[in-house]
Amino acid sequence: MHLLYGYGSIWPMICMIIVWLGLLILGCFLIRNFIHGGHRSKRILKERFAKGEIDKKEFERLKSILKD
Numbered sequence: 001m002h003l004l005y006g007y008g009s010i011w012p013m014i015c016m017i018i019v020w021l022g023l024l025i026l027g028c029f030l031i032r033n034f035i036h037g038g039h040r041s042k043r044i045l046k047e048r049f050a051k052g053e054i055d056k057k058e059f060e061r062l063k064s065i066l067k068d
Contacts, residue, residue, distance in 0.1 A: 041066055 045066065049059040 048054050
């Protein structure tokens with residue numbers, strides 16, 4: 001007796017579920033990074049200001065550019 005009545009074994013179905021879940025997780029990750037991508041640039045800008053690479057005037061100018 002076959003479990004899937006002639007459609008093969010259960011492994012292809014399990015593999016397809018894993019592939020679809022992987023694509024769904026990858027899509028969510030990419031969308032989240034696309035939406036929140038500005039946080040990384042703001043963090044880098046703050047680090048440069050903290051290290052003294054840029055002054056306050058340059059920091060404010062670049063910060064206003066990132067908001068746009």
